Amino acid sequence: xxxxxxxxxxxxxxxxxxxxxxxxxxxxxxxxxxxxxxxxxxxxxxxxxxxxxxxxxxxxxxxxxxxxxxxxxxxxxxxxxxxxxxxxxxxxxxxxxxxxxxxxxxxxxxxxxxxxxxxxxxxxxxxxxxxxxxxxxxxxxxxxxxxxxxxxxxxxxxxxxxxxxxxxxxxxxxxxxxxxxxxxxxxxxxxxxxxxxxxxxxxxxxxxxxxxxxxxxxxxxxxxxxxxxxxxxxxxxxxxxxxxxxxxxxxxxxxxxxxxxxxxxxxxxxxxxxxxxxxxxxxxxxxxxxxxxxxxxxxxxxxxxxxxxxxxxxxxxxxxxxxxxxxxxxxxxxxxxxxxxxxxxxxxxxxxxxxxxxxxxxxxxxxxxxxxxxxxxxxxxxxxxxxxxxxxxxxxxxxxxxxxxxxxxxxxxxxxxxxxxx
Numbered sequence: 001x002x003x004x005x006x007x008x009x010x011x012x013x014x015x016x017x018x019x020x021x022x023x024x025x026x027x028x029x030x031x032x033x034x035x036x037x038x039x040x041x042x043x044x045x046x047x048x049x050x051x052x053x054x055x056x057x058x059x060x061x062x063x064x065x066x067x068x069x070x071x072x073x074x075x076x077x078x079x080x081x082x083x084x085x086x087x088x089x090x091x092x093x094x095x096x097x098x099x100x101x102x103x104x105x106x107x108x109x110x111x112x113x114x115x116x117x118x119x120x121x122x123x124x125x126x127x128x129x130x131x132x133x134x135x136x137x138x139x140x141x142x143x144x145x146x147x148x149x150x151x152x153x154x155x156x157x158x159x160x161x162x163x164x165x166x167x168x169x170x171x172x173x174x175x176x177x178x179x180x181x182x183x184x185x186x187x188x189x190x191x192x193x194x195x196x197x198x199x200x201x202x203x204x205x206x207x208x209x210x211x212x213x214x215x216x217x218x219x220x221x222x223x224x225x226x227x228x229x230x231x232x233x234x235x236x237x238x239x240x241x242x243x244x245x246x247x248x249x250x251x252x253x254x255x256x257x258x259x260x261x262x263x264x265x266x267x268x269x270x271x272x273x274x275x276x277x278x279x280x281x282x283x284x285x286x287x288x289x290x291x292x293x294x295x296x297x298x299x300x301x302x303x304x305x306x307x308x309x310x311x312x313x314x315x316x317x318x319x320x321x322x323x324x325x326x327x328x329x330x331x332x333x334x335x336x337x338x339x340x341x342x343x344x345x346x347x348x349x350x351x352x353x354x355x356x357x358x359x360x361x362x363x364x365x366x367x368x369x370x371x372x373x374x375x376x377x378x379x380x381x382x383x384x385x386x387x388x389x390x391x392x393x394x395x396x397x398x399x400x401x402x403x404x405x406x407x408x409x410x411x412x413x414x415x416x417x418x419x420x421x422x
Contacts, residue, residue: 008167008171013163013166013167014156014159014160014163014164017156017159017163018156021152021155021156022149022152022156024152025148025149025151025152028148029144029145029148042109042110045110045119045121045131045133046108046119046121048131049119049121049129049131050121052073052081052121052129052131053121053123053124053129055069055073056069056070056083056123056129057069058125059085059123059125059126059127063091066083066091066092067091067092067093070082070083070091070092070093071092071093079131079132079133080095080099080131080132081099081129081130081131081132082095082098082099082129082130082132083127083128083129083130084101084127084128084130085126085127085128086126086127086128088101091127099118099130099132101128101130102118102120102128102130106120107120107121107122107128108120108121108122117132117133118130118131118132118133119131119133166197169192169193169197169198169201170197172189172190173189173197173200173201173204176188176189176204176208177204180208180211185208185211185212185215185216186212187208188205188208189201189204189205191205284315285313285314285315285397285421286313286314286315286316287311287312287313288311288312288313288314288316288319289309289310289311290310290311290312290314290319290342290350290352291307291308291309291310291311291342293316293319293320293323294307294323294340294342294352295307297320297323297324297327297340298327298340301327301331303327303338303339303340304338304339304340305339305340305341305342306339306340306341306342307340307341307342307343308342308343308344310342310343310344310350310419311419312350312417312418312419312420313419313420313421314397314417315396315397318393318396318397319393319397321389321393322352322389322390322393322394322415323340323352323354325386325387325389325390326352326354326390326413326415327340327354328386329354329386329387329413330354330355330356330358330411330413333356333358333359333411334356334357334358334359334410334411336357337356337357337410338354338355338356338357339354339355339356340352340353340354340355341353341355345416348418348419348420349399349416349417349418349419350416350417350419351414351415351416351417352414352415352417353412353413353414353415354412354413355406355410355411355412355413356410356411356412357406357408357409357410358409358410358411359409360405360406360409360410360411361403361405361411363405366403366404366405369387369403370387370388370390370391370401371388372385372388374388390413390415394415394416394417397417397418397421398417398418398421399415399416399417399418400415400416401413401414401415401416402414402416
């Protein structure tokens with residue numbers, strides 16, 4: 001069973017407001033029914049009854065005379081009367097609905113129930129006069145109750161759009177915060193009004209702008225630094241060639257180290273350019289035969305390829321880099337039994353899977369391996385940028401990448417990309 005806190009905020013506020021409103025209305029109705037008192041009118045009713053008594057025939061007058069007198073009073077006062085003897089015998093004309101003989105404890109009092117308000121007046125000659133001053137008593141409480149409930153319902157319905165509008169701004173702020181947390185540094189909130197929610201939205205926009213500027217400056221500095229490293233690397237390589245013979249171990253080690261540094265700088269430059277791009281640059285996307293690219297990369301390292309014919313609008317250079325990084329990652333950690341699968345998927349997408357039978361990936365590290373410079377525990381090989389670059393290339397193309405451990409051992413990296421840029 002859901003708790004109140006499990007519902008959206010606007011429903012929680014609306015429910016609390018409605019409950020408070022209907023509680024106030026219920027208490028008002030209860031107090032009205034309990035405190036309804038006609039005693040202030042008791043003296044007026046007694047005076048009116050005395051006036052009627054003075055104009056009635058005596059108690060020993062014929063019944064027809066007394067009945068005619070009561071008929072005249074009903075016509076003059078537009079009020080229902082009933083006249084009884086002391087033992088309850090009716091002396092006036094029967095009415096519909098009838099006025100019953102009252103109990104003795106009601107003499108001289110107002111008898112009020114759901115059917116009407118009646119005043120019971122004992123005459124000096126022991127007769128009893130019953131005057132019904134109001135005959136709509138049965139309807140009036142219900143009309144009042146329905147009126148109060150209708151008023152409460154109307155106020156609740158009118159308040160709902162106001163509450164929804166207020167909480168909609170909070171929901172918009174929540175969505176922007178989540179978008180910023182997912183890496184969309186351009187997420188902002190529309191500021192409306194001058195209340196606390198508007199101040200919070202302004203603070204969020206200011207903070208998001210500062211974060212975006214800091215991250216952008218760091219990316220720019222990293223890209224510039226990586227670019228400047230290319231020249232010293234080239235000079236080191238040329239110096240090594242001049243100082244050592246071709247088959248010298250020192251030269252081979254220098255060339256290997258320079259090659260690793262050059263590959264690292266290239267990955268950093270590519271990663272920085274992709275992260276600084278706010279969206280895919282459609283001009284760089286051209287129709288490319290993904291199957292041919294996969295076949296070339298798999299043939300170069302002699303691994304199995306299971307492919308359907310896929311042609312998509314992509315940046316062919318980046319797709320080749322993506323596939324090469326995944327294959328090199330599998331070769332580094334698995335070494336054998338590597339398979340690449342290329343298939344069409346639903347919604348005009350295609351999937352590219354690289355499967356291996358290596359040691360697999362610890363469950364707690366499945367998401368962290370795509371972070372820049374992160375390397376698996378106790379596996380120190382590599383720069384830690386290959387998989388981060390794969391994720392950036394996938395997102396740059398409007399796709400995604402996921403990883404899972406295979407039954408029987410090994411890992412499976414699955415890249416899902418659209419066939420055409422949108």
